Amino acid sequence: MNGYLAILKIRMKSLFQYRAAALAAIMNQLFWGILMTMIFRAFFSSTSASHPISLSQSITFIWLSQALLQLLPWTIDKELESQVKNGNVAYELIRPLDLYTLWFVRSLAMRLVPTITRCLPIFLIAGWFFELQPPISWNAGVLFCLSVIFAFFLSSAITTLVIISLFWTISGEGIQRLLPHFSLLLSGMTIPLPLFPQWMQPFLNIQPFRGIMDIPCRIYTGIIPEADVWIYIGFQLAWIIGLVLFGQWLMKRATRRFVIQGG
Amino acid sequence: MLFWKLISVSIRSQMQYRASFITLCLAHFLSTSVYILAIGVLFDRFHIVKGWTFYEVGLIYGIVHIGFGLADSFARGFERFSQMLIQGDFDRVLLQPINPLIQIAVHDIQLMRLSRSVQGGVVLAVSLSHFSFTLFSIHSLVIILSIIGTASFFYGLLVIQAAISFWTLESLEIMNITTYGGLQTGQYPMSFYDRPFRLIFTFLIPLACVAYYPIATLLHHESIPLWAAAIAPLSGIIFLYLACQLWHLGSRRYHSTGS
Numbered sequence: 001m002n003g004y005l006a007i008l009k010i011r012m013k014s015l016f017q018y019r020a021a022a023l024a025a026i027m028n029q030l031f032w033g034i035l036m037t038m039i040f041r042a043f044f045s046s047t048s049a050s051h052p053i054s055l056s057q058s059i060t061f062i063w064l065s066q067a068l069l070q071l072l073p074w075t076i077d078k079e080l081e082s083q084v085k086n087g088n089v090a091y092e093l094i095r096p097l098d099l100y101t102l103w104f105v106r107s108l109a110m111r112l113v114p115t116i117t118r119c120l121p122i123f124l125i126a127g128w129f130f131e132l133q134p135p136i137s138w139n140a141g142v143l144f145c146l147s148v149i150f151a152f153f154l155s156s157a158i159t160t161l162v163i164i165s166l167f168w169t170i171s172g173e174g175i176q177r178l179l180p181h182f183s184l185l186l187s188g189m190t191i192p193l194p195l196f197p198q199w200m201q202p203f204l205n206i207q208p209f210r211g212i213m214d215i216p217c218r219i220y221t222g223i224i225p226e227a228d229v230w231i232y233i234g235f236q237l238a239w240i241i242g243l244v245l246f247g248q249w250l251m252k253r254a255t256r257r258f259v260i261q262g263g
Numbered sequence: 264m265l266f267w268k269l270i271s272v273s274i275r276s277q278m279q280y281r282a283s284f285i286t287l288c289l290a291h292f293l294s295t296s297v298y299i300l301a302i303g304v305l306f307d308r309f310h311i312v313k314g315w316t317f318y319e320v321g322l323i324y325g326i327v328h329i330g331f332g333l334a335d336s337f338a339r340g341f342e343r344f345s346q347m348l349i350q351g352d353f354d355r356v357l358l359q360p361i362n363p364l365i366q367i368a369v370h371d372i373q374l375m376r377l378s379r380s381v382q383g384g385v386v387l388a389v390s391l392s393h394f395s396f397t398l399f400s401i402h403s404l405v406i407i408l409s410i411i412g413t414a415s416f417f418y419g420l421l422v423i424q425a426a427i428s429f430w431t432l433e434s435l436e437i438m439n440i441t442t443y444g445g446l447q448t449g450q451y452p453m454s455f456y457d458r459p460f461r462l463i464f465t466f467l468i469p470l471a472c473v474a475y476y477p478i479a480t481l482l483h484h485e486s487i488p489l490w491a492a493a494i495a496p497l498s499g500i501i502f503l504y505l506a507c508q509l510w511h512l513g514s515r516r517y518h519s520t521g522s
Contacts, residue, residue, distance in 0.1 A: 024439075031440045035448060035456075042455035043305055046312045173283070174290040181294035190301045197307050 003097055004105045011109035022117045025070075029122055033066040033130060052194040056133060057221045063132035064217050065189040067122040070114035071151055071212060072187060073158040074180035077106050084166045093255065100160065100251045104244070107159040111152055136222030143229045144220040150236040151212045157243035158183075158208065164247055167254040188214035194223065208243065211236040266365060273372040284375060292378040295332075298450065299324060299386050315452050318393040319482055325387025326406065326474045327449040330413025332380030334421060340370030344425035354519050363514065364507060367425070396481075405477045405493050412473035412496025413449075419499070419506035420445060426506065429513030445470055452479065469498040 037059050044055040053061070080103060083089045092099055126132035135141035162175060169175065184190050186209035193204050193214045204210060215232045218224045224232055277284055302324065306317035340347075344367065347353050356363050387406075396402040424438040445468070453461050453475040465471040472495040479485040480492035487495075 028440050028444070031444055032447070035444070038456045038460065039451055042451075043309045043312050047309050051308065174286045177287065177290040178294050181297040185297045185301065190297070191304050195308055196304050 004101055007102065008105050008109050011106055012113050022114065025114070026118055026121050029066040029069055029118065030125060030130075033063050033122070033126060036062045036066075037130065053192060053221070053223065056131065057223070058192055058195070059131050060133045060221055061188070061192040061217045063122070063126040063130065064220060065187075065213055067119040067126065068115060068148065068151075068213065068216070069189070070118060071111055071148070071155055072180070072183050072189065073111075073155040073162070073212070074183055075110075076159055076163050076176065077103075077110055080106065080163050081166060084163070099255070100164075100244075100248050103163055104156055104160045104247075107156040107163070108152060111155050111159070115152075133221070135220045137226070139226055140219055140222055143226070143233075144216050147216040147219050147229075147233055147236065150233060150240065151216055153240045154208060154211045154236055154243070157240055157247060161243060161247045161250070164250045164254060183209050183212070186210065187212045188217065192217065194218075208239040211239050265361065266369065269369040270372060273369060274374060277372075277374055287375045288378045291375055292382050295328065295379040295382045298328075298447075299382070302450070313452070313454055314484060315454075318390040319478075319484075320450075320452060321386050321390030322394075322406075322478050322482075323452060323474050324450045325383045325385075325390060326409050326413055326478065327446065328383025329380045329387065329410050330383075330415075330473070331417050331446050331449075332377055332383060333410075333414040334417035335376040335379065336373050337368045337418070338376075338421045339373050340367035341421045341425040343371070345428040348428050348517075351519065353517065357517075364422070364510060401489060401493065402481055405481055405489075405496075408493060408496045409474050409477045412477075412499030414499070415503040416470065416473045416499035417442065417445065419503035422503070422506040422510050426510040426513045429510075429517055441468065449474060452484070454479070454484065469502055472496065473499040 040055060040058045040062065044051075044058070083092060089099075092102065095102075123132070127134070135144055162179060165175060186204070186207055188210065193201075193210060196204055204214075215224070215236060219229055219232065299321070302320060303317065306312070306320070310316075312320075344353075347356075347367075353363075356366050359366060420438075420441050424442070427438070448456075448464060449470050453464065453471045456464075461471065465476075474496075476485060476487060476495045477492045480487045480489060485492075
């Protein structure tokens with residue numbers, strides 16, 4: 001266990017070096033948030049019908065997703081990718097560590113650092129100047145944080161799965177190209193999931209990406225009543241367990257059919 | 264011509280990995296389609312927004328994505344330009360007797376990125392089928408000019424992004440606001456946005472002039488004379504010209520890193 005914690009710590013330290021990039025990303029996300037707010041205001045201004053979520057809830061959804069954007073499983077660790085491609089992964093197998101857990105922890109570090117550096121400033125700026133509402137209650141705020149923690153694990157489980165898939169696809173560029181756009185859409189970052197048409201809801205409600213953004217947002221805005229929160233956190237947990245077990249199984253299969261070429 | 268020769272070399276080299284190329288095209292097509300899906304979802308719920316219907320927005324969306332895709336396919340060299348400066352590869356470019364701008368443009372052509380244009384083309388065609396525009400008319404002329412203007416505009420942004428590397432090699436991620444942010448901004452009608460925002464994107468960064476004003480005039484959403492709407496996309500070409508001038512200005516103060 002200590003070994004994995006050490007790797008988490010070292011990866012995080014090295015990722016914290018990119019401060020200029022973080023500043024640029026914050027500017028970028030503020031622009032994006034302001035733009036999306038204007039677009040949603042335009043859409044809501046033309047309607048008097050009632051919708052599953054209000055304008056102010058939508059704006060809160062937008063800012064929460066901008067603050068937590070880096071939580072999305074949209075990129076994979078480039079070092080791990082090249083390890084699989086150039087065969088250096090063989091060295092990793094020699095280490096007395098479980099490869100799946102190692103990759104999972106690295107993915108986790110890759111998600112945690114950019115999110116931590118970027119979310120707080122965006123939260124503060126959006127809260128002061130751009131209509132990000134506070135959580136509906138203290139309890140909702142605490143439960144939101146808890147749900148975000150589970151979202152980190154869920155996101156890392158998906159990322160790890162994508163890296164493992166590289167064993168089969170080699171270049172894997174197809175999946176890597178699709179991943180960011182579909183995770184943006186299916187997690188509810190582009191458009192809050194409650195605004196999707198009714199007939200899509202049964203599908204949207206069961207897919208794992210929902211656990212990354214949609215569920216924390218719904219808890220924060222109180223769309224999910226406090227009493228039901230545990231069902232949704234259970235949903236996140238179930239997907240985490242399912243994806244981790246699936247990933248470990250795939251990893252076992254992949255390492256069994258390994259052929260290291262040359263040396 | 265040498266330019267076309269360089270392009271055909273680049274195309275042939277990419278066609279060597281045909282299966283991978285087709286997969287990538289398909290993936291790019293699907294992933295860029297996500298954005299029209301999102302707009303469709305919103306219009307499915309809200310029907311008419313500030314007087315605009317889904318297919319009217321589809322015209323603007325289609326033009327902006329076709330234009331962005333065209334610019335994006337020849338963008339790789341400019342995206343990597345700061346790396347090129349750091350590693351000293353720009354010296355080699357300067358030694359060759361071809362305009363450096365053209366060399367960089369055809370440096371690594373990403374044909375795959377044209378799938379975004381195909382996606383935009385599909386949206387444009389479907390949207391057009393809901394209007395009674397005739398093929399040979401001022402309408403189609405305006406649309407064609409608008410596509411040319413949009414492609415030039417986005418290409419101008421990329422050239423500026425690269426030109427800045429002559430002055431600073433600091434992280435330029437901030438420029439993503441203008442390219443991808445411009446794409447996101449441009450795919451909705453400008454009338455959706457607040458006034459200061461609209462003014463910036465009309466006069467400072469002429470994004471509104473290349474696609475929004477021409478189409479909004481055709482659809483009678485803006486009361487601008489038709490001739491003015493037809494020449495508005497030219498601002499995209501002027502923008503590209505100015506961007507190239509900036510680039511030349513920068514390249515004149517370039518000093519090799521040696522080695």
